[in-house]
Amino acid sequence: MRAVPLLLTLALVGAASVASAAAAGGPPHANIQAGPADDGLTPAERMAARFPQKVRVGDLVGLPLLDFDDRTLGYVREVVRTPEGGIVLVVPVGGWFGHGGRPVGVPIETVAILGRQIALLDIPPAELPRRATWAAKDGAPISGSEIIRIAITRR
Structure with missing residues (x-):
């Protein structure tokens, strides 16, 4: 009682x-502003300020991409390297519960790891469906055993 x-x-x-x-x-x-900050920094400079850590590419595949309100926008399908040398996460956007949507490329500089999730930091979630559809010719898949760097964040 x-x-x-x-x-x-x-x-x-x-x-x-x-x-x-x-x-x-x-x-x-x-x-707190969700989306691109008006600080005059490039996405690469913002990423460097977020203490990038080493991560195995295979550990990123399958992780959910979240907006600032912790809504799942999609799941990382693959990690690719562009011809310019940039790293992009390919995420299907616009499907049911983050699955089955149209693949778009999300630059690694605009996201950060958040536990076992990836937080979208520098792209407004409403812009994600308007991004160009990712095609296999736009980059080469990175091996799951390769180590890359990704920013870290917390809420």
């Missing part, structure tokens, strides 16, 4: 904190 008053108290405290956050301008991440 003591658990009921405790649960009621916790629920009231939680509701009060949500109400105070809404009064202060919305959820804690509402004031």
Whole structure:
């Protein structure tokens, strides 16, 4: 019987904190800009500031790509190297629950690893479906055993 008053108290405290956050301008991440920052840095410079870490390419394949609200936009199908030497994650976008959509290329400089997920940081999620369809001729697949660098992030 003591658990009921405790649960009621916790629920009231939680509701009060949500109400105070809404009064202060919305959820804690509402004031953080999702999408390209207006800091004058290139995507490569932003990636370098995010402490890029080594990762095996095979460990990235299959990870979900999330927007800032933790919605799954798609799953990494493959990692490729462009003729210019850049690295791109190929992600199907626009399908059901992140599967079966049209493949688009997401530059590695615009994302960061977030646990066992990949966070889209520098491309607005609404722009992703408008990106050009990725074709196999646009780059060469990178072996799953190769090591590349990817930025890290937290929420």
